[in-house]
Amino acid sequence: MTPALAAPSRGRRIGRWWAAWAAGLATMAVTVMAFHPLAFRPFILVGPAAFLFLLAREREGRFRPIWWGGMSAWGAGLLAWIGSLAGAEAAGKVGWLLVSGIFLLMSWPFGFLLRRALRRGLPLVVAAPLVMTGFDAFRHLSSRGLTWHDLGYALADWNLLIQVADLASVYPVSALVWLANGLIADLLLARREGRRPGRGLRLVAPLVLGLLLGLALGYGHVRRGALERELRPGPLLAGLQTAIPQAEKLDEGESAYEHRHRIGLELLRAAAAEAAPDLVVWPETSFFPIDESTRSSPRGVPLRLWLRAPRRSTGKSVTTEFAEILGADFARCRFLIGALEKTDLPVGAYDEAGKGLRERNGAFLLEPRAGAGGPELERVAEAFKIKLVPFGEYIPFPGIRFMRDRLHRFMLETAGYLPAMTAGDRVAVWKLGDQASAPRATVNVCYEVVFPEIFRAGRAAGADLAINVSNDAWYDDSAERELVHAQVRFRAIENRFAIFRVSNTGLSVSMDPLGRARRVLERDRRSTLLDRPALGLRPPPALRWTARLEWLVLIVAALSAFLPRVRKSP
Numbered sequence: 001m002t003p004a005l006a007a008p009s010r011g012r013r014i015g016r017w018w019a020a021w022a023a024g025l026a027t028m029a030v031t032v033m034a035f036h037p038l039a040f041r042p043f044i045l046v047g048p049a050a051f052l053f054l055l056a057r058e059r060e061g062r063f064r065p066i067w068w069g070g071m072s073a074w075g076a077g078l079l080a081w082i083g084s085l086a087g088a089e090a091a092g093k094v095g096w097l098l099v100s101g102i103f104l105l106m107s108w109p110f111g112f113l114l115r116r117a118l119r120r121g122l123p124l125v126v127a128a129p130l131v132m133t134g135f136d137a138f139r140h141l142s143s144r145g146l147t148w149h150d151l152g153y154a155l156a157d158w159n160l161l162i163q164v165a166d167l168a169s170v171y172p173v174s175a176l177v178w179l180a181n182g183l184i185a186d187l188l189l190a191r192r193e194g195r196r197p198g199r200g201l202r203l204v205a206p207l208v209l210g211l212l213l214g215l216a217l218g219y220g221h222v223r224r225g226a227l228e229r230e231l232r233p234g235p236l237l238a239g240l241q242t243a244i245p246q247a248e249k250l251d252e253g254e255s256a257y258e259h260r261h262r263i264g265l266e267l268l269r270a271a272a273a274e275a276a277p278d279l280v281v282w283p284e285t286s287f288f289p290i291d292e293s294t295r296s297s298p299r300g301v302p303l304r305l306w307l308r309a310p311r312r313s314t315g316k317s318v319t320t321e322f323a324e325i326l327g328a329d330f331a332r333c334r335f336l337i338g339a340l341e342k343t344d345l346p347v348g349a350y351d352e353a354g355k356g357l358r359e360r361n362g363a364f365l366l367e368p369r370a371g372a373g374g375p376e377l378e379r380v381a382e383a384f385k386i387k388l389v390p391f392g393e394y395i396p397f398p399g400i401r402f403m404r405d406r407l408h409r410f411m412l413e414t415a416g417y418l419p420a421m422t423a424g425d426r427v428a429v430w431k432l433g434d435q436a437s438a439p440r441a442t443v444n445v446c447y448e449v450v451f452p453e454i455f456r457a458g459r460a461a462g463a464d465l466a467i468n469v470s471n472d473a474w475y476d477d478s479a480e481r482e483l484v485h486a487q488v489r490f491r492a493i494e495n496r497f498a499i500f501r502v503s504n505t506g507l508s509v510s511m512d513p514l515g516r517a518r519r520v521l522e523r524d525r526r527s528t529l530l531d532r533p534a535l536g537l538r539p540p541p542a543l544r545w546t547a548r549l550e551w552l553v554l555i556v557a558a559l560s561a562f563l564p565r566v567r568k569s570p
Contacts, residue, residue: 283502
């Protein structure tokens, strides 16, 4: 064999593999820049197009390393906020790598489908939206938490365009973005191969893209104008953004709880001075911890004692403090508090911590009542967090006991505590008033804001608005808060109801059913969010068929790789 025909050396093959991997990494890193914290929106039409071009060019060659490189950047780039876990940096970085690895593994079947579609001659303008939107649906259906990566969320500020989310959630927006990128990549590929693009690619595909974009914008314009006339103001809500750093939140001493409570009282006083709220909302885990168990030693404090018994530090109960601040308005006001609650663990339930306790992260609705000795507050409803944060609030796969003791030690050493919470089992919908016409709110906690099905279930159960209580201080210096804010916009449009989100360190927001932020409290600003969320809209079409649509999108993505072979024009 002559030297010219000799196979490349192993070192050269490895070098080419790494070069292809780096090329994929670089192109999708540009895509990540379209999201926060950089938010360079035009990059959403540059990075994916370059990535698709490289994949199509190497469909018979170095497709795999390009795919793995791109998925590494896309997966890890939009999950980087996990690595900034306040107070537990080592655990955060391990969690970031673990979840990014899961994303990478989940992407593998869709790399296979895309390569097969390209080999059968399917143009990227068709293959990309089918396969990549199918990947979005697969993540939603399987993980119920890796929703950050949908390209449509990068355009959350394009209010007119994203109104189509009330038809089919984020999928139409993401599909449009992938279609546009696929068209650009096809044109680049034809130019590189020295062939003239076919009539379908030159004329039909741009016309279809323009038509779809025009339809989406036209729908948004008409829909937004029509719905705006139906909106009516709801009850006055006051959200308390306490802005307590996570380092202080982790302090469990009595004086620390009292300090945080005083901050809440100051904000309540400021809200009451401005207006008489119908509901006051505290962030996640902002109230004193509640212990309703009979087995814990030493005994904690039940909620009724926090509400009624004078505390050692002030000589006043929580009810007395609220009543003094609100005065005559106390009798008509309701209070939503975020707190951790301990109860007895049900017999036979798995006990991760071995203490016989069930700890749940919840929100509790308190209503004033006339008591024998004066006004009282009574717990009338609760909402427990259904979707717990893996390794933050619980350790997954409780049935796997292999090396679990070692995992416990690792969590205690890196995070400083053992995550052993119990998830709630139902979506909460509360009536906010005694009148027959009083609005109903679905209430959820923190991380649940990225689970569209939880909001859909609340809306289907009759909710007129959603309230989310959060603590984003865990990820203080990251883009997590802005990424969540984008999700809130879509949740509001998908369900056509207002979302009142109160976060400890922001971004607290009152989002209207059209995905517009009526009021936003900036990061780390200690302030009060006062607003009357807009009510009056009916549930949208997406409420009925989005869950089935996800399966349809996934099936179509799988079938796209088995379409008849397409002959390219010479």
